[in-house]
Amino acid sequence: MKKERNSSVEMLRILAMLGIVIMHTNGPAMERGLESVFVWTQIENGIFNAGVSIFVLISGYFGIRRSAQKLIELESTVILYAVLSALVGCYFGKASILNIIKSFIPISTNCYWFISCYIVLMVFSPYINKAIDLMNEPQHRQLIILMSAVFLIAPTVLYYSVLGGGGKNVINMLLLYFLGSYIRKYSLSEKFDKKVLLKILITTTVLNVLLNSLISIATGGKPHIPFARDCSIFIVIEAVALMMLFMKVEFHSNFINRVAKHVFAVYLFEGAFRKIIQNVVFDYSIYEGEWCWPLVNIAIALIAMLSCLSIDVLAQWILRPFRKAALKVLGGIIKISQKSSFITRA
Template sequence: MSETRSSNFECLRILAIILILIMHSYAQANCKENLFNLFVGYVISAIGNIGVSCFVLLSGYFGVKFKMQRFIQLILITTFCTVISFIANHGWLFNISFFDSLIVVLRYKNWFIACYLILMLLSPFINKAMLALSKMEYNRLLIILFVTFSVLPTLFVSYYYTILTDGGKCLTYILFLYIIGRYLSLFYSEKKISKSLCLLSFLSLTILIVMLNVTISYVFHKECRIFSMDCSPLVLFSSLCVFFFFKGLALKSRLVNSIAASVLAVYLLDNLRLYVSDHIFDITLYAESNFFLLYLMVFVIVVFVLGIVIDKIRVFVCGKCENYIIKKL
């Protein structure tokens, strides 16, 4: 019997997707009046945005190796999940929107997948360039990128109209995170940091992010989430704390590994939240409830499990067909 591979980073992948689902589900609930639930939104924003960062840090740590089969497979999975989400939410309507879902990749409709596909194309060149740098040169590069793509956009720059767009939801920041991940792999693969220190640092950073955002919102009478943007230095440091926490775990689980294999599909099936809300559990009905947080967790679990089940069915039913298409292309 083959030995089960380590599951610590697989757990992190699962956590990353769940955090993204929680953040999106909270936004869908649209809380407006309950002060506690509004405060919960600030906490979710502070924690949720580390999801993508952790996912890309992991990609950088292990290194993306461009393979045409994997590239095509990701396009097929993205198209499949987009079509399934469309049918679930709108039925069998063969209109312009349906055909639009077939070319979601070409139109960059999913920002993360579009960026990740481009990252895959660029990865051979990035990996080779990073190996050519000394540690000191790498340090200087990271300082320049950190100031340019994290500090300045957070403190001074309008993040919608610069080389860094939408608070870090763009290719520029994804590449920055990937380069950090490569750095950790090249120079800190054996580095161990106390899990207690990582956890304490993460909690401290989360509290700081929430306090800054709430304070600015109160002073200027306008909702502020500046310090919980993807590109925020505080979110970046939080992501690194979580990364090193899971790096230090010793965990092996076939179940965890099996679930982790489907987390990208869960992310791509994110719009199933609309189906769940319409047909199973309407989260918007509890937006002002004092038990909203509990309802939110149940809602996220339902969406997550549904996504896992659909992906496992996809692999079972379409796996051979998918492999055939990949080989022919």
């Protein structure tokens, strides 16, 4: 009998995505360097920027399995939302015809950096997973330590990363994938109790917020978050501690598991949906300089997330017959290829 996935982990996915949307909603205020959002910007980035790392750690823990069906499902979903987002941007004068053309090949054009990197991991997952299986614990640990030193600790201390991009690349994702698989393979979460994990989480988060605040004040007061980037050791430690904390809580909820299946769409469409809210419903940015902005920020993020989740239920139903047709065509091509190969050998 197939073991049901712990809904606590699925809840973590949902909360991590909400945190990402909160950050994106506050992004424009941060870019403008508003003093009124200084404290809120440091807090929400210090906490929620671990979201992406959490998603990759979970993928590494459970393992990515490459299949034609998964690739088609992923690609079709990304194309749908990339096109819709480009159309929304074009309607409001914030995108061009070129953006619409590029949206039909979103993986190649890197419309969503995370998705492009994730697809690369999926394509190479059979070889990555095989390497993980063949490594013993010392080799696995040494690989993680070496990669962490180069791609996490060095950028945290020196600011500059050898890969650039603040950790938004496939190598940093591969590091997190190896780390997630190590946690599973050697039952690392069982070696730490909840109190220790909570202390680690609080300590790294406080250090993250404090150091970012000090750097920001020292460089002129505009919010600056070098210690909350995806290539920061603080962010990765936060993500690891959070994931292991949630894994220690075991419960099952079909509702949460179903909702978690649609959080992917939130990442793809929440930006476009917020444009619709801001241009059609009301311009929530007028509250950015007010004391209530953090509450408005969270409320808008919740509205955008719940709306995108609801939209995706319909979107997945619409995409289902197209995916079946694509799988059928792909199956036919494979059969023809195999038949041709057999004839050639004969």
